[in-house]
Amino acid sequence: MAVIPRKSNEFKLVIAGLDNAGKTSALIALRQKYNFYERVKNLKPTIKIDYSSFKFLNKYRINLWDMGGQKKFRKIYINNPIYFEDTDYIYYLIDIQDEVKFEEAIEYLHELLKIFRNLAYPNEVIVCFNKYDPQFRNNEEFRDRTDMIKNLVKSQNKDIKFEFYNTSYYDISSISKALSRSLNSLLNLNEIDNGLNNLVSNFNCRYAILYTDSGIIISDHYLDTMDIREFEDKISHKISGDLEFFQMLKDENVNIDDRITFSHDKTDYVKKFSILSENMDNTLYIGVSTTVNSINEVKIELEKLSNVLQTSFV
Numbered sequence: 001m002a003v004i005p006r007k008s009n010e011f012k013l014v015i016a017g018l019d020n021a022g023k024t025s026a027l028i029a030l031r032q033k034y035n036f037y038e039r040v041k042n043l044k045p046t047i048k049i050d051y052s053s054f055k056f057l058n059k060y061r062i063n064l065w066d067m068g069g070q071k072k073f074r075k076i077y078i079n080n081p082i083y084f085e086d087t088d089y090i091y092y093l094i095d096i097q098d099e100v101k102f103e104e105a106i107e108y109l110h111e112l113l114k115i116f117r118n119l120a121y122p123n124e125v126i127v128c129f130n131k132y133d134p135q136f137r138n139n140e141e142f143r144d145r146t147d148m149i150k151n152l153v154k155s156q157n158k159d160i161k162f163e164f165y166n167t168s169y170y171d172i173s174s175i176s177k178a179l180s181r182s183l184n185s186l187l188n189l190n191e192i193d194n195g196l197n198n199l200v201s202n203f204n205c206r207y208a209i210l211y212t213d214s215g216i217i218i219s220d221h222y223l224d225t226m227d228i229r230e231f232e233d234k235i236s237h238k239i240s241g242d243l244e245f246f247q248m249l250k251d252e253n254v255n256i257d258d259r260i261t262f263s264h265d266k267t268d269y270v271k272k273f274s275i276l277s278e279n280m281d282n283t284l285y286i287g288v289s290t291t292v293n294s295i296n297e298v299k300i301e302l303e304k305l306s307n308v309l310q311t312s313f314v
């Protein structure tokens with residue numbers, strides 16, 4: 001599948017939801033990855049809109065519109081749909097811990113959907129059940145809550161596609177994955193997906209993940225037979241650990257070629273790739289978890305992926 005050429009390399013992401021849904025916190029967590037809890041615990045409500053932007057793969061400028069969710073601001077946006085023009089993706093955050101506000105959250109979502117319909121918004125609407133903290137993962141009530149909202153929203157908006165994510169700032173990987181859903185539309189990932197899939201299917205890897213150095217998960221593949229508990233308890237923790245590690249390397253200006261860690265019967269391996277695109281160097285990492293016996297073979301396969309990466313990101 002060819003990537004449709006874009007008018008420009010600008011990309012607009014709108015983050016909306018009621019006040020206190022955790023929008024600003026999620027963005028801070030995503031940027032900082034560690035040592036951010038003090039900062040987000042005492043966050044003040046966002047006044048109107050917080051604009052920020054970052055470069056993605058040195059090529060794209062991602063503009064984030066963090067729409068303060070207090071009622072007085074919501075009114076302004078709804079009366080001025082121009083705010084939402086040229087949105088590439090909308091993220092809608094719902095505080096899954098705050099049952100009292102579900103009705104209001106769904107109402108606001110519906111108001112926004114009306115606007116997006118009129119603007120002929122072309123993509124999926126990404127709904128994040130935020131504050132789905134790790135301790136609630138196996139909680140039936142929380143699962144019922146998300147099912148209820150999903151069913152309601154889907155059945156009342158059959159013309160719109162939705163993607164749902166459970167997110168929490170206690171699990172950075174969950175936020176990174178939700179973000180990659182939209183950014184991936186900028187990339188042509190077929191060959192990379194095949195390469196990573198091959199590692200998982202043929203080389204005893206539990207997972208194989210491609211990250212940017214700023215901690216966006218570009219492509220992730222997991223062993224099908226892994227059960228969801230194992231995934232949620234162990235793997236998401238590892239991925240968040242990797243993301244923290246990359247951020248520390250960046251913050252402290254440290255260079256590595258690779259890193260290997262052993263735990264029980266598993267070998268976790270991270271390799272750095274430097275990819276030249278538009279005369280700029282992009283740092284990417286691939287992380288895998290494999291067995292002691294397979295690690296050498298996996299390293300050879302990863303060498304081969306270097307060329308695939310180079311051709312995929314030019």
Ligand SMILES: Nc1nc2c(ncn2[C@@H]2O[C@H](COP(=O)(O)OP(=O)(O)OP(=O)(O)O)[C@@H](O)[C@H]2O)c(=O)[nH]1
Pocket residue numbers: 017018019020021022023024025026040041042043044045046047067068069070130131132133167168169170
């Ligand atoms: N338990 C938990 N608390 C969270 C999470 N994300 C945010 N919070 C808390 O929720 C509160 C509100 O977070 P904000 O990020 O300010 O919410 P917001 O959506 O930006 O609010 P407005 O700017 O008013 O629209 C803060 O006290 C955060 O610490 C999460 O994943 N889990």
Ligand SMILES: [Mg+2]
Pocket residue numbers: 023024025044045046066068069
């Ligand atoms: Mg805010």
